[in-house]
Amino acid sequence: MSQHILTVDNLTTRFATPDGEVEAVNAVSFHIDPGETLGVVGESGSGKTQIFMSVMGLLSKNGKASGSVRYKDAEILNLAPAKLNKIRGVTMSMIFQDPMTSLNPFLKISKQMTEVLVEHRGYSEEKALKHAVNMLDRVGIPGAAQRVHMYPHEFSGGMRQRVMIAMALLCDPEVLIADEPTTALDVTVQAQILDLLRDLKKDFNTAIVMITHDLGVVAGLCDRVMVMYGGRVVETGNVRDIFYDSHHPYTEGLLKSMPRIDRAHEQKMYAIPGQPPNLQNLPSGCAYQERCDYVQNRCTQSRPVLYDIAQGRASACFREVGE
Ligand SMILES: Nc1ncnc2c1ncn2[C@@H]1O[C@H](COP(=O)(O)OP(=O)(O)OP(=O)(O)O)[C@@H](O)[C@H]1O
Ligand SMILES: [Mg+2]
Known part of the structure; x- marks a missing residue:
């Protein structure tokens, strides 16, 4: 029996379009444990x-979608909607x-x-309405009793x-998947929502998946990161390792493009050159070869797999295996 609350193995997602197949998610594997917060980062269109x-x-x-998704020990990928509805929005919900x-x-x-x-x-x-109003109140909706x-x-x-977060x-839920939950909110509300998520983690041992562009949010909330x-997935590791000892050139680029107070005097912000790959x-x-500072011949010929660097730490770059 696994300890993990959610286990994803070899998940591959394809979209059929008139212009051909979009390879949106390619052999992605990860897991999440109770009470853990996993950050998922990557630029727009990377499949998050x-x-x-x-x-x-x-x-x-x-x-x-193909591969395997297990909630505790039960396979849930491509389950019939009636069965999925017992889990969806109840023990596992998504913002x-x-x-x-x-x-x-x-x-x-x-x-x-x-x-x-x-x-x-x-x-x-009556009890349900009371609970709903409490929840709206908790996410900072003024006059929740009327607005409900x-x-x-x-x-x-x-x-x-905020209503959606309350819902x-x-x-x-035992697992909360938060997809860019604070991007449309102003900074003070963002901070309130992040505090709320931190409380959930502490008080209810809720496992949280945090999808975000904001590495500051990752640093403040997450235990592990998947890039x-x-x-x-091109790199995984605990949050400290990703920030202080990143291995993949793309992760390096992401960190370099993060606004930092100690670099505020610099005139120009760094941006990774080039465009994201065409998933069709x-x-x-x-896939990163065209934008990579370290590209070698072999990077154009075969695709690096995720090489283990240490326990729970991996990077999909040939630099990990040397010459
Ligand atoms: N219904 C669809 N048909 C065809 N392609 C799709 C469809 N839905 C998503 N895609 C493609 O799948 C890829 C991954 O999309 P996804 O929404 O996961 O990106 P993302 O990493 O969440 O980006 P963002 O940060 O902008 O939200 C994109 O190239 C997108 O265009
Ligand atoms: Mg997205």
Whole structure:
């Protein structure tokens, strides 16, 4: 029996499009333990969201996932919706990048929030409403007792995001997947939400997956980090190792492009040169080859696998294996 609460093995997600197949997620494996926070970083289009859409069984119709996703010991990849609904939003929930993915525009927030509690927790309507209002209050919605009776479009973007966070937390999930949960929020609210996530981790041992562009958020919240490039994991390790001893050239580039107070005097911010790879036409060899300062012949001929550097620490670069 595994200790892990979520185990993903060899997850591969493809989208069929008129222009050919998009290789969005390529042989991704990872796990997460109770109470642990895993940061998932990588630039736009690197496959971060689609990994977790696959995990949650929420891929769009043209998408297909293969491999294995286990919740504790149960296989859940491509499970029938009726079975998945017992887990989804209950023991495992997701805060989506786009709030309207999880909010129904035609239903009042009260209805959307109480339904799941009545159905999965057996709460009375009254108790469910009280719980929903408490949760809205906790995520910083002023006048929650009145606002709970409003429709999603009556909330501002930032408020909608908070409503969605409250919804994701309603059933005290064991795993919370947070996809860029704070990008649309102003800085003080961002800090409140991050504090809330930290409390959850401490008080309820909630396992959190934090998908983010913000390495500051990773440093402040995460235990381990998974760096994605071109739909693959290119480096993993605990947060200290990633920041102080990064191995993959892409991770190095990411860290270099992070705004830092001690470099504020420098005129120009660093940006990794070049463009992300085209997932419809990935190069043979390493997907990062065209942007890499250390590229060698062999990087163009074959693709480096994830080489173990130490326990729980790996990098997909030929530099790990030497000449
Ligand atoms: N329904 C779809 N059909 C075709 N391609 C898709 C579909 N959904 C996603 N993709 C592609 O899958 C790739 C990975 O997308 P994903 O949303 O996981 O990126 P991401 O890392 O979350 O990016 P961002 O940081 O911008 O949110 C992208 O190239 C995207 O265009
Ligand atoms: Mg995304």
